[in-house]
Amino acid sequence: MGNAMQEYLPEQDKLSGPRAFDVESVRRDFPILAERVHGKPLIYLDNAATTQKPRSVIESISRFYESQNSNVHRGVHYLSQTATEAFEGSRRKIQRFLNARSSSEIIFVRGATEAINLVAQSYGRDRVGPGDEILISAMEHHSNIVPWQILCQQTGASLKVIPMNDDGELLLDEFDKLVGPKTRLLSVIYVSNSLGTVNLVSEMIELAHSRGVPVMLDAAQAMPHLSVDVQKLDVDFLALSGHKVFGPTGIGVLFGKADLLESMSPYQGGGDMISSVTFEKTTYNTLPYKFEAGTPNIAGAIGLGVAVDYVSEIGFDQIEAYEGELLSYATSALSEIPEVKIIGNAKEKASVVSFALEGIHPHDIGTILDQAGVAIRTGHHCAQPVMAFYGVPATARASLAFYNTAWEIDALVGAIHSVLKVFR
Amino acid sequence: MSFLSDLYQEVILDHNRRPRNFGELNDANGMAEGFNPLCGDKVKVYLKTENGVIQDVTFQGAGCAISTASASIMTEAMKGKTLDEARATFAKFHDMVTGKLEFDPDDEELQRLEVFHRLSEYPVRVKCATLVWHALMAALEDQAQAISTE
Numbered sequence: 367m368g369n370a371m372q373e374y375l376p377e378q379d380k381l382s383g384p385r386a387f388d389v390e391s392v393r394r395d396f397p398i399l400a401e402r403v404h405g406k407p408l409i410y411l412d413n414a415a416t417t418q419k420p421r422s423v424i425e426s427i428s429r430f431y432e433s434q435n436s437n438v439h440r441g442v443h444y445l446s447q448t449a450t451e452a453f454e455g456s457r458r459k460i461q462r463f464l465n466a467r468s469s470s471e472i473i474f475v476r477g478a479t480e481a482i483n484l485v486a487q488s489y490g491r492d493r494v495g496p497g498d499e500i501l502i503s504a505m506e507h508h509s510n511i512v513p514w515q516i517l518c519q520q521t522g523a524s525l526k527v528i529p530m531n532d533d534g535e536l537l538l539d540e541f542d543k544l545v546g547p548k549t550r551l552l553s554v555i556y557v558s559n560s561l562g563t564v565n566l567v568s569e570m571i572e573l574a575h576s577r578g579v580p581v582m583l584d585a586a587q588a589m590p591h592l593s594v595d596v597q598k599l600d601v602d603f604l605a606l607s608g609h610k611v612f613g614p615t616g617i618g619v620l621f622g623k624a625d626l627l628e629s630m631s632p633y634q635g636g637g638d639m640i641s642s643v644t645f646e647k648t649t650y651n652t653l654p655y656k657f658e659a660g661t662p663n664i665a666g667a668i669g670l671g672v673a674v675d676y677v678s679e680i681g682f683d684q685i686e687a688y689e690g691e692l693l694s695y696a697t698s699a700l701s702e703i704p705e706v707k708i709i710g711n712a713k714e715k716a717s718v719v720s721f722a723l724e725g726i727h728p729h730d731i732g733t734i735l736d737q738a739g740v741a742i743r744t745g746h747h748c749a750q751p752v753m754a755f756y757g758v759p760a761t762a763r764a765s766l767a768f769y770n771t772a773w774e775i776d777a778l779v780g781a782i783h784s785v786l787k788v789f790r
Numbered sequence: 791m792s793f794l795s796d797l798y799q800e801v802i803l804d805h806n807r808r809p810r811n812f813g814e815l816n817d818a819n820g821m822a823e824g825f826n827p828l829c830g831d832k833v834k835v836y837l838k839t840e841n842g843v844i845q846d847v848t849f850q851g852a853g854c855a856i857s858t859a860s861a862s863i864m865t866e867a868m869k870g871k872t873l874d875e876a877r878a879t880f881a882k883f884h885d886m887v888t889g890k891l892e893f894d895p896d897d898e899e900l901q902r903l904e905v906f907h908r909l910s911e912y913p914v915r916v917k918c919a920t921l922v923w924h925a926l927m928a929a930l931e932d933q934a935q936a937i938s939t940e
């Protein structure tokens with residue numbers, strides 16, 4: 367690599383769009399980006415697995431434990447009130463971030479996985495029966511497949527799958543045919559974690575609604591890349607994970623339309639979700655608490671509120687424009703390597719590039735890249751049906767956030783060349 | 791990048807390019823499949839034994855360079871071994887790649903497997919190398935069971 371490596375030193379970024387987006391200054395907000403790995407600067411291109419956290423998020427969590435820690439909704443003492451205010455304040459921030467009508471539509475959960483399981487059980491079990499159908503797509507993450515399979519086993523319903531084309535785009539004609547009188551729910555991935563595809567969810571929601579079918583969106587990968595407005599989308603349920611949008615792990619959100627949430631049975635029973643309990647009868651608490659049994663991840667929720675503040679401050683206008691440039695830079699840089707085959711070429715894509723190197727297993731790619739300080743994901747990305755569709759056991763995936771840069775892409779390309787050299 | 795020469799030694803790359811004993815074994819009397827859910831890799835091991843001795847062993851499947859080379863080298867090392875010897879070699883190999891056993895350059899058996907002795911420094915890759923060995927052990931059991939039910 368010798369000479370070539372010089373090019374990858376972070377002197378000046380090559381992307382100089384018209385906007386005043388200063389990536390180097392954004393990078394300074396993320397302490398981990400200054401780390402070194404195997405003696406090389408960390409180049410973190412695994413943002414679809416989890417994103418890094420800005421200092422403000424990290425500090426909000428230690429501040430909570432240092433000066434505010436207390437349980438929420440349970441005490442008259444000062445700290446409990448402070449903690450409750452911070453926790454509920456964060457709920458309102460997320461309400462505004464998603465443009466939900468009311469903060470009672472924001473349910474704190476562990477992550478997107480729990481949000482989907484909650485809907486499958488609390489919404490699905492009461493409404494789905496033998497012969498009914500749940501509709502998902504060919505590019506779902508396992509977390510939007512397995513909860514529905516469990517529901518189908520419990521109820522005798524069946525799972526239908528919207529197919530996709532070789533570029534990784536859902537076939538909307540087929541979708542149209544699949545939404546029928548037996549369809550009880552459409553649950554679809556907004557942005558694909560394995561292919562980067564941004565699905566045309568507005569159209570899909572409109573069509574589903576026109577046939578009386580409610581829609582859940584797995585927005586885990588959409589949140590870090592695009593602005594999501596639940597009222598504009600008119601979506602019924604939406605799942606997100608805090609850690610994928612620059613917040614902490616162990617916290618996520620289920621958005622649900624209030625009338626639907628009202629009509630649903632609780633997911634778990636316990637403290638906080640009740641208004642009165644006797645051994646004979648329990649009445650449930652109002653929204654959102656009905657779905658938040660037990661002590662929640664208070665620090666996590668507060669951290670997530672700070673994370674959405676951070677993202678809002680930068681603004682999705684800037685994020686989308688910058689990431690769009692980054693994606694086309696990465697796509698063309700990788701396409702210039704003849705051995706690289708990009709998997710997922712949808713017209714609408716977020717900054718995720720899955721690829722294969724002819725004759726070289728992704729694990730070998732991942733190990734060699736790691737030694738160059740470049741962190742990518744190799745594997746099936748919890749989307750084994752997608753891998754089966756493309757006939758590969760796994761792919762290598764570079765997933766980019768707004769703090770990534772063109773020189774990092776150059777480093778990725780350089781490291782891929784050293785993979786090729788080893789295997790030549 | 792000394793790690794490259796550690797992990798991706800020429801011997802490994804050579805076995806990866808031209809795996810030995812690759813393919814189905816028609817007259818096998820033992821077979822087992824190994825699956826690594828982490829990467830989705832699958833490997834099949836075919837075994838032919840006679841009078842408690844491994845006459846032939848082959849493998850099939852697509853994996854990374856480490857797993858392919860491990861399979862290829864394993865098949866070469868196993869031919870002619872008794873079942874007990876095969877189990878003993880597995881135990882040694884396993885202990886070496888998980889760092890429980892120091893590489894002993896005087897141990898003839900380990901010499902053949904030497905290319906993997908630094909693998910313990912790459913813990914996430916250890917499973918790549920051991921998968922096919924586990925499949926072999928399962929194939930031995932498969933074969934042992936076939937005998938015991940005769």
Ligand SMILES: Cc1ncc(COP(=O)(O)O)c(C=O)c1O
Binds near residue numbers: 509
């Ligand atoms: C599209 C998608 N949905 C759901 C999930 C599950 O998220 P979590 O593991 O945070 O619950 C992920 C995480 O990889 C994802 O990429």
